[in-house]
Amino acid sequence: MRLASRPSGWPTPENFELAEVRLPAPAEGEILVRNLFMSVDPYMRGRMNEGKSYTPPFRVGEPLDGAALGEVVVSRAPGLAPGDTVTHRYGWREYAVLDAKEARRVEEIPGVPLSAYLGALGMTGLTAYVGLLDIARFKDGEAVFVSGAAGAVGSMAGQIARLKGASRVVGSAGSPEKVTHLVRDLGFDAAFNYRDGEIHEQLARAAPGGIDVYFDNVGGEHLEAAIDELRTYGRVAMCGSISSYNATEPVPGPRNIGLVVGKRLTLRGFIVSDHPARLPDMIAEVGAWLREGKIAFTETVVDGLENAPKAFIDMLHGANTGKMLVRLAQ
């Protein structure tokens, strides 16, 4: 799947183009992988724009890329054999030839689908884990608010907070079904639909004693509401600001930013790829919770590479619960 053109505002299917190409046979040290799943992620919207970001932009006329999970079909590299399952960064295609050093072999955890390595046990899980524990420095007994809480990262952040002893976990999401899912399936103490009314009022009702940590996936009005409700010495993990990813003009910042001083707040941004050393810790801890059934993980799966652009655009609109994935082969 190639980038056909750069979007202005919301992306459309016309920004994407499906192409069929002949792959070279793998050279020494390379593998041929048949992709089973690929990930669509909010950060890809930024890569569709021209200009510098923390990841290089996609190039018009060139294939897109992103996280994928597949089966090794041919290996010319020691340590990997046909039949092995690997994760790598050549998504948005059905087959990939790549340097074996770019692939990571993953082991099946009984009862957990391999696709979890693109979600709960992959970048998504690591983002939630690092954001909550290392960036926001969450401590046992604190009250946590998570926005985008029914999405991939948010659903993990809220559950990790619960399992690590949060006094209260509050989430916000964009539909009544998602709000029910947060409380019933994921064990959030309270949740609200941000489309239902003023976010600040809803947050104050859901967290009457205030919050210590805000895990920000959304930015905008959510961030402003959280700054109002944070207690002294509160911390914010600035993970993403999806409410502005399709804006065509710069969006205004929180009007109450002055409160950061008096309340001694810390607002700290982070990028998950800076924290690879925490991956084994996250996989050990979250993997054990998954095995023991203590953590729920949800996926929304769309079939076929031809439907990947729609899956991506639908994810930006909130069609997913949990991790949005595209299945490329059975």
Ligand code: NDP
């Ligand atoms: P999600 O699975 O959460 O999917 C995106 C969700 O965003 C949608 O389901 C939708 O849910 C919500 N959304 C869309 N528009 C708005 C809006 N205007 N206001 C509130 N919510 C909105 O994606 P991820 O879990 O992959 O990513 C979540 C966030 O984390 C993003 O901001 C992303 O950029 C960031 N991120 C940051 C990383 C880092 O290293 N810092 C790494 C990975 C992700 P709803 O129905 O609730 O509106």
